[in-house]
Amino acid sequence: MILSELLKSKRETKNLLLREVASMIDTDTALISKIEKGDRKPTREQIDKLAIALDIEHSKLLKLWLSEKVYEDVKGEDLAIEAIKLTLKRLKTEK
Amino acid sequence: MILSELLKSKRETKNLLLREVASMIDTDTALISKIEKGDRKPTREQIDKLAIALDIEHSKLLKLWLSEKVYEDVKGEDLAIEAIKLTLKRLKTEK
């Protein structure tokens, strides 16, 4: 499940309007709409607020957010998987 | 081996001056110096040129470069490893 989909489905499950979520996030509906459509990435602060507003486990949301940031960096690259494995190795050794 | 270290050691092995590498990359010595010290990240185009100038396997350099881009995104995060694993999973399924 992709971040944008999760946000949208959670909002719908809770029967919230964009307008309501927007006010909890301190922004307007257009931005929330874009985030749910994947046109905009939420900032980290917005992730924090969204977790609360939509009652999603914060670490789950943050993990998805980080993961998509990484994905954007390497998508379409032949070496994507290898590069990520290398990062993983580095993270593990310095942990 | 980190990207910056590789670039520096390769240059030294080949007995090239910063000035010489700089001219092959179409930039000045200051930038090459910073890249070798890790103060600046090379652009993708610079990676391509550096591989040629320093006679480094292009895919090796590119992989390191991508890997460090990813690393910058997640370093210091508690969820770094988990997030990357998630990206890996995604890349594998859509490959």
Added chain:
DNA sequence: TAGATTTAGACAATCTTTGACAAGAACTAA
């Protein structure tokens, strides 16, 4: 159809990245 909700486009403001320059520091050889 009217009213509400959602989406799309455009825009300026802000933040980040980049390349370039100049001056200083470190090194080398006589």
Added chain:
DNA sequence: TTAGTTCTTGTCAAAGATTGTCTAAATCTA
């Protein structure tokens, strides 16, 4: 040491990317 060369550092403006907001159009709902 000094002169000449190489490397490093700091600063800055230009270019690029991201962000929030506004407006208007599209879609939905009763």
